[in-house]
Amino acid sequence: MLLGPALGLSAILFSLGVAGVLLRRNAIVLFMCIELMLNAVNLSFVALAQLHGASGYVMVFFVMTVAAAEAAVGLAIIIGIFRHKQSVDLGNINLLRG
Amino acid sequence: MTEVVFYILAVAAVLSATLCILQKNPVSAALWLVSTMFSLAAIYVLLNAQFIAAIQVLVYAGAVMVLFLFVIMLLNLGHAESDIRGPSTVAATLVIVGLLAIELVGLLQYTPRQLASELSQWPTFTDPKTVFVAGELTQQESVARGVVGAVAAPLFQVYLIPFEITSILLLVAIIGAVVLAKRKV
Numbered sequence: 319m320l321l322g323p324a325l326g327l328s329a330i331l332f333s334l335g336v337a338g339v340l341l342r343r344n345a346i347v348l349f350m351c352i353e354l355m356l357n358a359v360n361l362s363f364v365a366l367a368q369l370h371g372a373s374g375y376v377m378v379f380f381v382m383t384v385a386a387a388e389a390a391v392g393l394a395i396i397i398g399i400f401r402h403k404q405s406v407d408l409g410n411i412n413l414l415r416g
Numbered sequence: 417m418t419e420v421v422f423y424i425l426a427v428a429a430v431l432s433a434t435l436c437i438l439q440k441n442p443v444s445a446a447l448w449l450v451s452t453m454f455s456l457a458a459i460y461v462l463l464n465a466q467f468i469a470a471i472q473v474l475v476y477a478g479a480v481m482v483l484f485l486f487v488i489m490l491l492n493l494g495h496a497e498s499d500i501r502g503p504s505t506v507a508a509t510l511v512i513v514g515l516l517a518i519e520l521v522g523l524l525q526y527t528p529r530q531l532a533s534e535l536s537q538w539p540t541f542t543d544p545k546t547v548f549v550a551g552e553l554t555q556q557e558s559v560a561r562g563v564v565g566a567v568a569a570p571l572f573q574v575y576l577i578p579f580e581i582t583s584i585l586l587l588v589a590i591i592g593a594v595v596l597a598k599r600k601v
Contacts, residue, residue: 320422321531322524324463327426329520331433331452333513338437340509343499346442346488350449353480354433357456360472364465369531369551375567376575378468382475383582387589389480393487394596400491401599407499 324365331358345396345406349389356385422462429455440498442488446481453477464555467563 331354338351360378367374396406403410429452436448453476460469488494500506558566571579 319527320419320463322527323419323422323426324459326521326524327429327459329517329524330430333517333520334430334433334437336516337509337513340512341437341500341506343501344442344493346484346493347437347445347499350445350484351437353476354436354449354452357453357476360468361456361459364460364463364468367465367551367554368463371551371554372557372566372570373574375465375468376571378465379471379567379571380578380582382471383585386475386480387585389483390589390593391596393483394593396487397491397597406491406493 319368321365321368325362328358328362328365331355331361343408345399345408345411346393348408349392349396353385353389356381418462422459425455425458425462429459438500440500441494443485443494446484446488449484450477450481453481464558467567 335351335355335358338354339348342348342351360381363374363377363381367378399411400406432448432451432455436445436452439445439448453472457469457472457477460466460472501509554566557569561569
């Protein structure tokens with residue numbers, strides 16, 4: 319059944335994604351770490367769908383749709399920021415800092 | 417046999433994810449993330465979700481990562497210097513992620529039986545044997561109607577309204593991406 323190992327792998331991948339978001343300053347790598355976290359959540363949905371029926375698979379579809387929409391809009395925002403700052407380093411984006 | 421393959425793939429996924437968050441070159445980071453996604457797709461096959469595995473390869477490893485690589489190369493970011501934050505942030509990250517991992521890795525001990533016994537204490541589930549009927553029904557249905565049919569039936573019957581709302585979400589994302597990336601509004 320592999321429920322426990324799959325949930326554990328999902329937990330490890332999610333933690334790695336959080337670590338990446340906290341560690342990196344490159345906005346694009348940060349987005350990739352968010353995708354990694356979404357993938358980890360998908361893995362736990364698929365693992366639990368073995369027990370609880372096909373609703374888990376449907377949720378994976380919705381998560382993938384949201385991830386694709388988020389990637390498209392987020393990368394458009396990054397392109398806009400790059401036009402203004404000539405950089406995607408989050409250390410340079412401090413307009414709201416007091 | 418299945419477990420050995422699962423652990424090999426799990427190690428591959430964790431290693432590529434670690435390399436993804438530590439590579440300073442965004443292109444290498446993206447390619448390691450593709451490797452993680454392929455390992456996850458193989459794990460989905462082991463977990464009897466063949467259709468989800470195909471979608472994972474097509475949508476994530478295909479479309480989304482091509483979009484990322486396209487933007488990296490459009491902005492010419494392929495030769496960036498290291499962008500890892502300073503030592504104090506690294507220490508704080510280790511503490512936060514350590515706590516999160518300790519919390520989450522408790523899930524490793526879960527077996528279907530333990531989950532059943534915990535769910536049976538919930539008032540709505542009386543008999544532990546009835547908890548996992550849905551999963552068995554799904555497996556029977558995927559034998560009877562094929563892997564795609566077992567996923568499509570709930571998607572177009574139970575979850576029809578959320579499915580239609582998803583199309584509005586995608587429309588909003590398309591318009592938003594075009595407006596945001598346009599040079600002048």
